[in-house]
Amino acid sequence: xxxxxxxxxxxxxxxxxxxxxxxxxxxxxxxxxxxxxxxxxxxxxxxxxxxxxxxxxxxxxxxxxxxxxxxxxxxxxxxxxxxxxxxxxxxxxxxxxxxxxxxxxxxxxxxxxxxxxxxxxxxxxxxxxxxxxxxxxxxxxxxxxxxxxxxxxxxxxxxxxxxxxxxxxxxxxxxxxxxxxxxxxxxxxxxxxxxxxxxxxxxxxxxxxxxxxxxxxxxxxxxxxxxxxxxxxxxxxxxxxxxxxxxxxxxxxxxxxxxxxxxxxxxxxxxxxxxxxxxxxxxxxxxxxxxxxxxxxxxxxxxxxxxxxxxxxxxxxxxxxxxxxxxxxxxxxxxxxxxxxxxxxxxxxxxxxxxxxxxxxxxxxxxxxxxxxxxxxxxxxxxxxxxxxxxxxxxxxxxxxxxxxxxxxx
Numbered sequence: 001x002x003x004x005x006x007x008x009x010x011x012x013x014x015x016x017x018x019x020x021x022x023x024x025x026x027x028x029x030x031x032x033x034x035x036x037x038x039x040x041x042x043x044x045x046x047x048x049x050x051x052x053x054x055x056x057x058x059x060x061x062x063x064x065x066x067x068x069x070x071x072x073x074x075x076x077x078x079x080x081x082x083x084x085x086x087x088x089x090x091x092x093x094x095x096x097x098x099x100x101x102x103x104x105x106x107x108x109x110x111x112x113x114x115x116x117x118x119x120x121x122x123x124x125x126x127x128x129x130x131x132x133x134x135x136x137x138x139x140x141x142x143x144x145x146x147x148x149x150x151x152x153x154x155x156x157x158x159x160x161x162x163x164x165x166x167x168x169x170x171x172x173x174x175x176x177x178x179x180x181x182x183x184x185x186x187x188x189x190x191x192x193x194x195x196x197x198x199x200x201x202x203x204x205x206x207x208x209x210x211x212x213x214x215x216x217x218x219x220x221x222x223x224x225x226x227x228x229x230x231x232x233x234x235x236x237x238x239x240x241x242x243x244x245x246x247x248x249x250x251x252x253x254x255x256x257x258x259x260x261x262x263x264x265x266x267x268x269x270x271x272x273x274x275x276x277x278x279x280x281x282x283x284x285x286x287x288x289x290x291x292x293x294x295x296x297x298x299x300x301x302x303x304x305x306x307x308x309x310x311x312x313x314x315x316x317x318x319x320x321x322x323x324x325x326x327x328x329x330x331x332x333x334x335x336x337x338x339x340x341x342x343x344x345x346x347x348x349x350x351x352x353x354x355x356x357x358x359x360x361x362x363x364x365x366x367x368x369x370x371x372x373x374x375x376x377x378x379x380x381x382x383x384x385x386x387x388x389x390x391x392x393x394x395x396x397x398x399x400x401x402x403x404x405x406x407x408x409x410x
Contacts, residue, residue, distance in 0.1 A: 002028050003069045008082065011073070019082040026091045027076060030103065031069050035061075037107035042115045049119070050127040055223035055349045057123065064114055068106070142206065144198035152242045153190030153315055154208045158377070161332040162186075162311050168377045171310070173369075177386040189377060190313065192244050200278050204238060211235035218301065219335055223349040233294050236329050237287065239315040245373045246314070247277060290318075293325040298342040299351035300403050304361040307333030307379035312372030321400055328367060328399070333379040336364055338403055352407045360402050367395050 004024035008015060049057065076094070093099055162168060163186040170189055171179045214228035215235070224232070240246055254276055280286055309330040317328040324341030331337060337351070356364070362385070369376060369384070370392040 003066060004028050004031065004073060007069055007073050011077075012082075015082050019085075022087050023082050023085050023090065026087060026094060027069075027072050029091075030072050030076075030094050030099075031065060033103050034068055034072075034107045034110065035065055037104060038111045038115060041108060041111045042119070045111075045116045046119045047124070048127065049123050050130045052130055052225045052227060053123055053126055055225045058349050059223050060118060064110065067114075068110065071106075142199060142202045144202045147198055147201050148193055149191045150193070150195035150201055151191040152195060152244060153239070153311070153313075154204075155187055155190075156208065156212070158186055158190060158311070162377055164380060169380050169382070170375055170377050171382070171384065172375050173372065179384045183380075189375070195244060195247070196242070196274065197278060200281065203281065204242060207231075207234050207238050215331060218337070218351065219331060221350065221353060226347060229295065229347065230291070233291050236294070236316055236327060237290050239329075240290075240318055241280065243314055250277065290325075293343075294327060294339050295347060296343055296345075297325070298340040298344050298407065299348070300338045300340060300407055301351050301353045302336045302338055302356045302360065302364060302403065303353065304334050304336075304356045304364075306358075306361065307381065308361045308365045309333050309336045310365060310368045310372075310376040310378040310382065312368050312376040314371050314373055317367060317371045317396075319396065321397070326396075326400060328364065328396075330364075330368055333382075336368075338364070338399065340400060340404055340407075342404060354403065354406050360399065363395050363399050363402070367392060367399060370395070 002024050004027045005020050008020050008024060076090075094103075158168060166186060167183050168186045168189060170182045170184050172182070173179055210231040211234065214224055214231045217224055217228065218232065251273060254273065258273065258276060309332070311330055316330070317326075319326055321341040324343065325339075326341040327337070327339040329337045329339075366385070
């Protein structure tokens with residue numbers, strides 16, 4: 001459905017769809033011509049714009065087209081009802097000499113008052129600043145501080161999206177199908193003592209900071225440019241790699257490798273093994289192997305009306321389906337990003353956003369709970385259902401197939 005059609009139905013929801021389509025076909029062409037001429041005129045007054053601003057400009061253009069569409073509808077409707085508008089006569093009037101003059105004048109006004117103005121006030125300076133920064137990149141200095149408690153799930157992330165004031169609600173699995181609920185301070189969860197070095201802790205802090213704004217943009221349905229999307233990917237990958245459960249599994253694999261390739265009992269030396277683990281962050285190939293499939297896969301933000309999603313002590317889920325990688329990353333009790341194992345040729349400006357029915361929301365929640373090693377945090381009113389924890393692999397398959405089907409035509 002076009003933007004004009006949506007506006008017409010918003011004005012009068014009782015309008016017949018045949019009338020809406022008939023009239024909107026004409027007015028859509030009017031809006032398209034105004035936009036085309038506006039961009040053509042603006043191009044004479046706009047120099048090079050940095051590629052990182054592409055998504056921001058796309059959002060502004062969408063907002064501008066909506067504004068133009070509303071103006072066209074109000075101007076052309078003028079108290080008339082759709083059934084009385086003849087499509088042929090309407091098109092002739094819109095595109096005769098007077099109509100084309102009006103389109104030209106509107107395009108010029110919009111270009112000067114909106115598009116060129118935004119460029120001069122915002123995008124020109126931003127482009128220059130980005131170009132200058134790229135030419136003289138700031139050297140990032142990591143300043144480690146002595147830390148005993150290593151928060152493998154950032155305190156700021158918990159505070160921003162998962163806390164209730166100063167508190168959070170922790171659920172502990174007992175291995176028998178039951179959970180115990182506790183109200184604790186928001187800083188009392190998601191950490192382990194002496195998990196990794198102070199230098200790595202400081203490095204993680206930088207990555208967390210980079211992801212704060214893109215994460216909020218994602219939740220606000222704002223387009224992400226490539227660097228912003230990469231910051232989010234970095235956050236998700238780091239949350240996986242720094243997790244104690246993953247680190248322990250990796251350590252078991254590394255012991256045999258160190259024993260056979262290094263020897264000398266190094267595999268029994270905790271400090272050596274920790275350094276071996278931390279060396280992973282210096283290998284770009286290892287990181288790229290995880291990051292590239294996420295960057296070029298379909299992103300879907302699943303939204304639930306009820307606060308049913310949980311944040312587990314493993315933070316997120318990485319897995320393979322049909323030999324392709326998927327990720328399930330909860331951001332809030334009502335928002336969960338699902339990176340489908342569906343490759344895309346181009347990086348989309350905005351992810352897909354879908355409203356989950358209760359079955360899908362419960363499946364995602366169940367998968368997150370099942371993936372928790374021991375604990376998870378959730379909304380105060382979260383209700384644990386042990387019957388949903390069975391056959392987690394089948395639940396994951398249902399989630400992927402359901403979301404793939406919902407977004408198939410998008």
